[in-house]
Amino acid sequence: NIEKLHQVNVSNMRKGLVFKTHNKTSTYYKETFNQYPRFCQSLPCLMPFLRCLDYNSKRIGSFIKAFVTALVFVPYFSFLYLVIYWWFSFWSFEGLFHGIIETILVSLLYLNYYLSCNVSPGISLSWDPETTSVTDPIVEPGSRDRFRYCKVCQHFKPPRAHHCRKCDSCVLKMDHHCPWIDNCVGFFNQKYFLLFLFYASSALLYAFIVTLFPLIGSFYELTKQRLRDTLVLYLVGLSLLAYFTLAMGAALLVLFIWQLRLAISNTTSIEKYDQLKLRRLTRDANQVFVWPYDLGIKGNFSQVFGERPSEWFWPYTPSMLNGIAYPLAPNYVFLVPRANEKDQNNELAGTE
DSSP states (O other): OHHHHHHHHHHHHHTTOOEEEEOSSOEEEEEOGGGSOHHHHHOGGGHHHHHHHHHTHHHHHHHHHHHHHHHHHHHHHHIIIIIIIIIIOTTSHHHHHHHHHHHHHHHHHHHHHHHHHHSOOOEESOOOGGGSOOOOSOOOTTOBTTBOEETTTTEEOOTTOEEETTTTEEETTOOEEETTTTEEEOTTTHHHHHHHHHHHHHHHHHHHHHHHHHHHHHHHHHHHSOOOHHHHHHHHHHHHHHHHHHHHHHHHHHHHHHHHHHHHTTOOTTHHHHHHHHHHHHHHTTOOOOOTTOOHHHHHHHHHHOSSGGGTSSSOOOOSOOSSOOOOOTTOOOOOOHHHHHHHHHHHHHHO
16 A cells, blocks of 8 residues: 555656645645656655655754854854953953954844744745735746746745745745755845844954954964963964854855845845846847846835834844735836747637
């Protein structure tokens, strides 16, 4: 019976049907066979391994969250001990100033990381396009009623929503599924994720800059005095701290700049592919390409961070939009995909 059930499941997946497996504790798998790479489609024996990986993704995510928490705490504690305690002293003005600034940055880092992990990005459970006047300017060729349809969730996708295999649902304004937060970056937690990257890079780079003072001073002391074991160990600790904070801070800063560039252009990582399709359509129609959601740098920035400067650096999400309806650019011209035009021409030819 088990072998027959497995054969039926594999045949259904090859047909593109939805495959569901129910457990006593959770529904841990819901995916179509076509969404896996082609080598997985040719080797059905890999499917049990992929199901096991999807089932244990939450457990792995909990371990990653603990790892990220420790990864930030270790350089923070090392900074307080090696730089503030041994070089500046806790009760000096420099020690208090740098210690308070670093503690504030790390506290905001942990706060935004917690919100990025636990705040839902926006899940589309069921959405009926007939009950709203929302239009989707990004329509896939062959879609029904000018809206995209999710075969896994079996309902229409709202504008800018995409299906996430890890979250097992359609996510509003999905950018990507981040394994470091074990959550999708979407409409309702995009600002938290951006602030997490900002405060993480700021805290690490600030610690690196402050660490340069005792590092240079210790090298100068080493040239004046005889070689001492305590000073050498202190220099090794400072060098490791400076190297780690610089490497991690620079990497997170690059990622923050990339995500901020997407935010001020009002697009996502997935929508880059939609832009390629629209560029092709506008080029074929001899028109100028205009991203439908681009409202300018100021308008795009205010959608994510808020209109007032007091809201920009605080983990507060502006409630101007609901994640489904988005204002369109005034100079955007809606283009019907050419695949739909061919279908209409074929239907007219068949009726004649």
